[in-house]
Amino acid sequence: MRSIWRTLDAVLLRDVAAVALGAAVTGASFGAISVGSGLPWWMPVLMSLVIFAGGSQFMAVGIVAAGGSPAAAVLAGLVLNARHLPFGLAIGDVLGNGWLARIVGSHLLIDESTAFAMAQKDPSRARAAYWACGVSLFFCWNAGVLIGALAGQAIGDPMTFGLDAAFPAALLALTLPALKDVATRNAALLGAAIALATTPFLPAGVPVLLALAGLFVFKTKKEAPCPSPQS
Amino acid sequence: MPVTAVLILAAGTFAIRLAGPLLRDRVTLPEKVRELLSASATVLLFALVAISALTSGKQFGGWALAIGVVVGGLAAWRKLPFVAVIVLAAATTAGLRLIGVA
Numbered sequence: 490m491r492s493i494w495r496t497l498d499a500v501l502l503r504d505v506a507a508v509a510l511g512a513a514v515t516g517a518s519f520g521a522i523s524v525g526s527g528l529p530w531w532m533p534v535l536m537s538l539v540i541f542a543g544g545s546q547f548m549a550v551g552i553v554a555a556g557g558s559p560a561a562a563v564l565a566g567l568v569l570n571a572r573h574l575p576f577g578l579a580i581g582d583v584l585g586n587g588w589l590a591r592i593v594g595s596h597l598l599i600d601e602s603t604a605f606a607m608a609q610k611d612p613s614r615a616r617a618a619y620w621a622c623g624v625s626l627f628f629c630w631n632a633g634v635l636i637g638a639l640a641g642q643a644i645g646d647p648m649t650f651g652l653d654a655a656f657p658a659a660l661l662a663l664t665l666p667a668l669k670d671v672a673t674r675n676a677a678l679l680g681a682a683i684a685l686a687t688t689p690f691l692p693a694g695v696p697v698l699l700a701l702a703g704l705f706v707f708k709t710k711k712e713a714p715c716p717s718p719q720s
Numbered sequence: 721m722p723v724t725a726v727l728i729l730a731a732g733t734f735a736i737r738l739a740g741p742l743l744r745d746r747v748t749l750p751e752k753v754r755e756l757l758s759a760s761a762t763v764l765l766f767a768l769v770a771i772s773a774l775t776s777g778k779q780f781g782g783w784a785l786a787i788g789v790v791v792g793g794l795a796a797w798r799k800l801p802f803v804a805v806i807v808l809a810a811a812t813t814a815g816l817r818l819i820g821v822a
Contacts (some may be wrong), residue, residue, distance in 0.1 A: 493775050498722065498742075500801075503801075503802075503803060504802040504803065507802060507803040507806050508806070511806065511810075529741070530809030532721055532723075534724050535723070535726060536721075539726065539727065539730035540726065540729055540730045540733055541733075542733055545729065545733065549721065549725070549729060550725075552721055553721045554802070556771075559722050559724075559725035560725070562721070562725060562726050562729070563728050563729045565769060566732075567729065567732045567733065567736070569808070570732075570736055570737075570758065571731045571736060572741050572764050572768075573733070573736050573740070574736050574737075574739055574755070574816075575735045575740070575761060575764060576740060576743055576761055576764065577736075577737055577738070577739060577741050577743075577744070578740040578743060578760075579740075579757040579758050579760060579761035580746060580761065581741030581742075581744035581745070582744075582761075584741050584742075589817035591738070591741055591742070592738070594728045594732060594741070594795045595737040595738040595740075595741060596737065598737040598740070598741075600765065600768060601725075603761060603765065604765055607758070607761055607762065607765070608747065611755075635781070638806045641728065647734065648817070649814060649817065650810060650814050651784075651785075651788055651810035651811060651812065651813030651815075651817065652774075652810055653772070653781075653785055653813070654773070654785050654788030654789050654809040654810050654813035655792075655810040656772055657768075657769045657770075657772040657773040657789045657809075658773075658788070658789050658791075658793065658796070658805055658806055658808075658810075659784055659790045659802070659805070659806050659809075659810030660765055660768060660772075660776015660791025661766075661769045661789065661792065661793045661796060662792065662793075662795075662796035662802055664762055664765045664766055664769065664807075665793075665796050665797065667758075667759075667762040667800045668762065670759075672759070673759045673762050673763075674754050676759055676762075676763050677762055677763045677766035677767075678766075678801050679755075680763040680766065680767050681767045681769070681771075682812075683767075683772060684767040684771055685770055685771065685774060685775070688771060688775050688778060688781070690778075693777075696767070697764060697767045697768055697769060697771060698764075700762065700763050700764060700766075700767030700773060701760055701763060703763050703767075704756065704760055704763060707759050707763075708821065709752045709755045710752075710758065712797045
């Protein structure tokens with residue numbers, strides 16, 4: 490573990506801290522919204538600890554609050570979280586070996602930790618970035634949710650602070666280096682177009698998975714040298 | 721929201737997360753497949769960016785949100801620090817909402 494923290498530099502830690510701070514505020518709003526919808530304070534806290542996937546938590550609480558069945562909430566949440574399977578396939582080797590690293594690391598597999606790992610050039614940095622992001626977000630998210638659940642309605646709407654723009658902007662910044670590769674960029678643009686076009690008609694989570702169809706235009710590199718990423 | 725539902729969602733989500741790293745261990749992947757998997761993660765992340773920037777529920781998410789993310793994207797492209805990207809995106813969206821842009 491110690492070697493991981495040594496690999497981290499100040500810039501990476503600052504970047505992770507920025508995302509973690511955003512997660513804390515979003516978590517606080519999740520706690521407040523859950524309590525506001527009639528759940529006991531410990532319910533959003535429990536959800537955040539054991540599910541640890543913000544999108545599916547918001548969705549589950551929203552479905553139940555709107556009168557939907559818990560079974561529907563579970564199903565919708567699982568569909569939304571299905572993207573973590575291909576994420577794990579793509580970056581599974583950064584978790585490290587051994588059961589503990591595998592189990593704890595899998596629980597920390599979220600959009601942000603995946604994006605941070607993907608944005609690094611060498612494997613040891615990718616591993617450090619993954620763990621730093623996963624652990625920081627776990628603590629900040631859960632602390633935020635606890636505060637929000639206890640403070641309740643005193644927390645403002647995160648939309649007022651534009652926090653809903655912070656998440657996609659952060660993911661976009663982390664994805665940009667990989668998008669310099671033409672084949673990847675074409676696949677990503679086609680995939681995003683498919684996802685956007687199908688969003689009005691399909692349950693949340695499915696359009697993102699359909700984006701994988703964009704890979705049909707993806708060609709693996711032949712002789713062309715890797716475009717040198719820099720950041 | 722019964723506790724059992726929370727636990728089932730948690731167990732299912734964890735199984736999905738654990739499956740990737742475990743499957744990856746079982747087989748040695750050829751270089752081409754590894755490239756494809758890496759591209760697939762980028763494709764998924766970018767689709768997530770597009771959806772969270774442009775939609776809210778099943779509808780258009782509003783100009784304030786879209787413009788905020790575009791400003792953040794431009795900042796990232798111009799190689800501004802990551803923190804600046806996030807702050808610019810959020811501040812743009814918040815500012816636009818403040819002046820009444822939906």
